[in-house]
Amino acid sequence: MSTPPSPPPSTPSVSLRGLTKDFAGATVVDHLDLDIASGEFFSLLGPSGCGKTTTLRMIAGFSDPTSGTILVDGEDVTGTPPHQRDVNTVFQSYALFEHLDVRGNVGFGLRRKGIDRRTIDDRVGRMLELVELGDRAREKPARLSGGQRQRVALARALINEPQVLLLDEPLAALDLKLRHAMQAELKAIQREVGITFLFVTHDQDEALSMSDRVAIMNNGVIEQCGAPEDVYERPTSVFAAGFIGTSNLISGTWSRGCVCVAESLAIPVPGHQDSAEGDAVSLTVRPEKIWLSDLTPQMFRVPGTIVATSYHGATTQYVVAIADGLSLTVLEQNLPRMRADDRWQAGDRVELGWLPEHTVVLR
Numbered sequence: 001m002s003t004p005p006s007p008p009p010s011t012p013s014v015s016l017r018g019l020t021k022d023f024a025g026a027t028v029v030d031h032l033d034l035d036i037a038s039g040e041f042f043s044l045l046g047p048s049g050c051g052k053t054t055t056l057r058m059i060a061g062f063s064d065p066t067s068g069t070i071l072v073d074g075e076d077v078t079g080t081p082p083h084q085r086d087v088n089t090v091f092q093s094y095a096l097f098e099h100l101d102v103r104g105n106v107g108f109g110l111r112r113k114g115i116d117r118r119t120i121d122d123r124v125g126r127m128l129e130l131v132e133l134g135d136r137a138r139e140k141p142a143r144l145s146g147g148q149r150q151r152v153a154l155a156r157a158l159i160n161e162p163q164v165l166l167l168d169e170p171l172a173a174l175d176l177k178l179r180h181a182m183q184a185e186l187k188a189i190q191r192e193v194g195i196t197f198l199f200v201t202h203d204q205d206e207a208l209s210m211s212d213r214v215a216i217m218n219n220g221v222i223e224q225c226g227a228p229e230d231v232y233e234r235p236t237s238v239f240a241a242g243f244i245g246t247s248n249l250i251s252g253t254w255s256r257g258c259v260c261v262a263e264s265l266a267i268p269v270p271g272h273q274d275s276a277e278g279d280a281v282s283l284t285v286r287p288e289k290i291w292l293s294d295l296t297p298q299m300f301r302v303p304g305t306i307v308a309t310s311y312h313g314a315t316t317q318y319v320v321a322i323a324d325g326l327s328l329t330v331l332e333q334n335l336p337r338m339r340a341d342d343r344w345q346a347g348d349r350v351e352l353g354w355l356p357e358h359t360v361v362l363r
C-alpha cells in the first residue's frame with residue numbers, strides 16, 4: 001500500500017527570522033521566528049509593553065529591525081519601504097479623513113494608485129456592502145459611531161487587497177457589546193476575503209475566539225504558539241498559564257510520582273517523567289475542570305473549605321482553600337434548574353476533584 005504524497009508546503013504569508021529590535025540598548029523584540037500561513041487568522045497576545053506594536057511596525061515597514069529578516073509571501077522585504085510592501089495596517093486609533101465622506105475614505109488608496117473612477121466606485125460599493133455600511137456612503141466620519149468608524153478603517157485597508165492585514169488592537173476602543181459584534185464580523189470578513197490577518201490584542205477572550213493560532217508574547221519573545229485549544233488546555237509555561245484564562249498555579253516538590261505541596265497534600269501526576277526527586281515543579285488546573293459535586297473514582301480528590309464565592313450570571317466562581325496557603329479557584333456553571341440556595345456558601349466544607357489528565361505540568 002502506498003501513501004499519497006503530502007502536498008508541497010505552501011509559502012508562508014509572513015515569515016520572521018530572528019527579528020530583533022533594540023531601543024537604547026534594551027531589546028524589546030528578541031529574535032522572533034514565526035511563520036504565518038496564507039489566509040490564517042493569527043493573533044499576537046501579550047501584556048502591555050511586550051513588543052506587539054513594535055513587531056507589527058517592523059512588518060509594516062514603519063520601523064527598521066535591529067537585526068533579522070521579514071519575508072512576505074517568500075520575498076525578503078526587510079529593506080523595502082512601507083508602501084511597496086503587500087501589507088496594510090489598521091491601527092487602534094483608526095484615523096479617518098474627517099473632511100472626506102465614508103466613500104472618499106474607503107476609496108482613498110485606489111485613487112492614489114490612479115485607478116479609474118468607475119472601478120473605484122465599483123470596488124468601494126462592494127467593500128461598503130461587505131462591512132454593512134452601504135447606506136452610510138455619503139456620511140462624514142464625525143457622524144458615525146465607534147464601531148462604524150472602525151468598519152470604515154477596515155474597509156479602507158481591505159480594499160487594497162493586501163496579502164496581509166496587520167491589525168493593532170482594532171477593537172480596543174469599543175464597548176463590550178460592540179466589540180463582540182465586531183469580533184464576529186471581522187472573523188466573517190476575514191473568511192470571505194481570505195487575506196492573512198495578523199491581529200494584535202491583549203484581550204485573551206478575543207484571541208481565543210477569533211484565531212486559527214495564537215502566539216503568547218512576553219518580554220519580546222514568544223512563550224507559546226498554537227491553536228486556541230492548545231494554548232488554553234495545555235499551557236507550557238507559568239506565564240502562558242497565567243496570562244490566558246484564570247489558572248490555578250500549584251507549586252511543590254517532586255517526589256515518587258507526586259507533587260508535594262504540603263505535608264497533607266501530594267498531587268499525583270501519572271506519566272510525568274521529566275522531573276527528578278526533589279525538583280521544584282509547578283502545575284496548573286483550569287477552574288472549570290474542577291468539580292465540587294458528582295466526583296468520580298477516576299478523579300484526584302481533596303477536601304477543602306469555601307472561602308469566597310462570586311456570582312457571574314452564567315457561572316459562579318468559588319475560592320476553595322485546600323491546604324495552608326493554597327486556594328484553588330473553581331468555576332461552576334449555573335444550571336437552569338439551580339436555585340440560589342443550591343450554591344455553596346463561604347465556610348462550607350467541600351470535596352473537590354479533577355481528572356488526572358487535567359493536571360498540566362508547567363515549565
Ligand SMILES: Nc1ncnc2c1ncn2[C@@H]1O[C@H](COP(=O)(O)OP(=O)(O)OP(=O)(O)O)[C@@H](O)[C@H]1O
Pocket residue numbers: 023024028046047048049050051052053054055202
Ligand atoms: N520609539 C521607541 N523608543 C523607545 N522605546 C520604545 C519605542 N517604542 C516602543 N518602545 C518600548 O518598547 C517596548 C514595547 O513596546 P510596544 O509598543 O511594542 O508594546 P505593546 O506590546 O504594543 O504594548 P501595548 O499593549 O501597551 O500596546 C515598551 O517597553 C516601549 O516602551
Ligand SMILES: [Mg+2]
Pocket residue numbers: 052053054168
Ligand atoms: Mg501596542
